Amino acid sequence: MITLEGKSVFGGVAIGKIQFYKRNEITIKRTRVEDVEAEVERFQNAKAKTLELLKGLYEKALEDVGEANAMIFEAHQLMLEDPDYVESIENIIRTQDVNAEYAIGATADNFAAIFEAMDDAYMQGRAADVRDVSERLLQALSSQNETVMVMDEPVIIAADDLVPSETVQLDKEKVLSFVTMYGSANSHTAILARTMNIPAVIGLGEALKEEYDGKVAIVDGVDGKVYIDPDEETMASMQKKQKKDQEQKELLNQLKGKENVTKSGQKVNVYANIGNLADVGAVLKNDAGGIGLFRSEFLYLESDTYPTEEQQFAVYKKVAETMAGKKVIIRTLDIGADKQVDYFKLDKEDNPALGYRAIRICLTRPEIFKTQLRALYRASAYGQISIMFPMIISVAEVKKIKEIVEEVKAELRTEGAAFREDVELGIMIETPAAVMVSRELAKEVDFFSVGTNDLTQYTLAIDRQNQKLEDFYDSHHPAVLAMIRMAAESAHAEGKWIGICGELGADVTLTETFLKMGIDELSVAPGMVLKVRQKIREAE
Template identity: 40%
Template sequence: MPEIITGKNLSEGIGFGSVIISEQAEINISDEKIESSQIKNEIKSFKDSIQKAHIQLRKLRDNVGEHLDEDSAAIFDAHIMMLDDPGFNKLIVEHIENLQKAEFAIKLAGEEYVSQFETLSSDYMRARALDIKDVSQRLIANIQGIELTDFQNTDEPVIVVAEELTPSASAQLDTKYVNGIITAKGGSTSHAAIIARSLNIPLVSEIDNILEKVTPGDNLIVDGFSGDVILQPTEVEMAAYSEKEKMKKERQNELKEWIGQETKTIDGIKINLFANIKGPEDVNDFLNNDAEGVGLYRTEFLYMNRMNLPSEEEQFQAYKTVLEAAKDKPVIIRTLDIGGDKELSYLNLPKESNPFLGERSIRFLLKNEELFRTQLRALVRASQHGNLKVMFPMITTLDEFNRAKALLIEEKERFEAEIKEKLEEISTGIMVETPSAAIISDQLAKYADFFSIGSNDLIQYTMAADRLNSQVSDLYQPYHPSVLNLINKVIDSGQKNNKWVGICGEMACDEKSIALLIGFGIDELSVTSKKVLQTRDYVSKIKKTDMEHLAEAALQVDSGEDVVYLIEEYLNLT
């Protein structure tokens, strides 16, 4: 009988093939001490390895950039930066000077860096520990003359199974034969997931002991839509999944008909449909899926996956690239949002017992003014190249917003004095993600140009339930009356002050939520690029006046469960 095991779907699609186990090359490292007379030679071996790794990684980066996308290629930029990191190199040399062989010194330094990343609460930053392991292994292999080949040659469809895939191994994936990937470890921000999505290879992760459950040569089906993995499928199941894959592809082709169309309800109400991005690497997805603007540019990704702060020039070039690509479409750039589950290890910030309620986002920026001003200067300079709107995260008081806006105005006036030219005004908005901001939204709307509701955090803070904590996941309720009343209040405050209101986060993508939000009068939805056409199609089947009745009724019920039942009844989803 076939067995079905379920993991986390990280890249969509359906793949068929026989199992191939991906294992790291066996590298034996001696911890035997060296003589002091050997130190010079060991340091030379280490530096020679660095030079060789530079050549290897640049070649790998060029190959990935040619065949995939810039997002995938940028993975290896971070590896190259790691090779040149002064702290990492100094630590290795210090271990060698303490009479360790070069290979063992690299191993020790790598482990020290890895331990720092693996203790961070952010999934994204923990995933970067694998980068350090990958670079360290490459340096050691270079010294020992070992070729880091990860996949054996194959001429038939295969499913790659691994504990976790390093970036170097992921870059070797051959779409001609690799039809799917299953890993025990790895999140949506892992490099394996990024590359798999670029290659359209289905990937399912977080399956414990997967290497014990399969044998090389076993037949598998990987369902990257549901996260299911079918071991030893029957011919009937193979046929059923083939049909499922065919239907998914047909649906994707149907959605392409919405390219170039406006996003309107049945009764002609226009909804602005924007996309969330994390940098220039997402521009192609944003354009190819016909988003009407960028609703959320997450600038924290410019600061992450590196060993130091990005310069003003580096930030300017990133913002300029997106603005020019968007042409006259609005681009909402959120200033740096760190803290909570997003940490920057190189800042060595003090540990907080409750970082989600600590010095994060705008609080951090206002206390680190020079860092904030650097970003604001880059934004002001970039504003000449497109339709820029600046948004400040986690505002809780009017004073925070006014202080942040004042700094932006100061940097704008300073730049205007330098170039002796007057720039257009820059729209400034507030990301409403705290109950405090929602409650005083009528006051904030007099000063802000727009609102964008950050639904994930707003739910989390309203319900006092960490959305990443499985122990209280039952309290993370998007449809709870308290959450809906706050969202309704924010939209109402915007409308009364002639300010548009958008929303990002999971609620912007969920069909039940979208129905309610349109009923409340939302002006803009910001979703992932890949969900733009699907959302446009869904909105076209909704009648605004009907949703207004639904929204009014939803505000009268007593529980989130009742709201869901009400929505399903209205939409005939039951």
């Protein structure tokens, strides 16, 4: 047995034969042409043909994986018509008297190298898009048919890497999984794979060899491992893991597409909590109605320096597009307390949970706050983004936030940047102070979201990180539940909605209690969405 280790893109277990993806190899030769204008026209004809092919791919992807994920092929059409890209190809043909194939290959290499040299992972992923578009142009010029994977049985697709157009054309009924030598978790391919619910492992490197073609393998998408010619013990263990996973999925999958409504007709939104872009696939897979909490601080925690406006914009935009019009609630950075970041240079505090954190950092370091708000508002043009602010204790804080928001919107208007004027603004209810003035706060914002982890900590005066206090920490404490009820009453009194995004939202022993309080939304870990839906539908 051979064990390969890579990076998981999507969980699950797949067992079957490996089949390597075969492509039509196009050899690019540099040849001199006598009539450069005729060669430019030849390129233009190939471009027109490729645009038609891409439109067809868009329609197929639209049917298979939804509008948000099909948009990659619209992006490819835009790239194919990008003046810089087109002018580069035509310029090389005219100035060097060379064939279109050579000009396309040179342009593809140049543009891909530029993208790959960028620090931003999102922009690095665009190198694959350039190569994908260029490959299609070359196929159009050579009159070769595009590669279509022929599969006689369900298989594990193996490749050096897979570009979006290759992934979307796979016969999903016969794809058990895919494994690649290279690739990025931020690529469109990875997002499509998650959306298609295909277990996948990338980054296996040279250890993934073509000689494994036809061999039986196991892909463990949970641990990011691939077992070639597995022994009996591993096979038995993985089959058991696969069976358990499938049984749970089948039971809950029956609830997909159904409403979150009680037997008496009370409806509740069930959204999902995520920490980064890679979690969006799990949100879609589990049929969440939207994203109730995007913990944006993970962008800061995973970076060596402050993430730029463009880096943040790219992530927020992609999440909004992928969710295809469903609500995406993004919490502004919640750094401090148990989430320390070196480059913020925060002083050591005796009690960081009660210290300099979250909105307190944003209001005293407005340059950081404004950068994030600019990225959020720009991304709002691409979906239904809402913004919420953590650790609020006063109306004065909210008014100051709204002043800064208006400054940011004014800047964007002056610059001519696209954004939505009606972005919902909400606050986290995490402190007893916020609960006690919740009626006044409700007049200032569009919604509340209860962070039960911190609310429990502050209500009970117990550090939730202190293991010695576990026996005293009671998230079901009557005082905590009373706090949530009071916040709900205040929100509804002012015509605003209220959700819960803390761990208690997924506690199905409290679901009926929250329903009685009139909670409008529960945001939970993606894997808990269907379980909470089940509990809601069983409730009287």
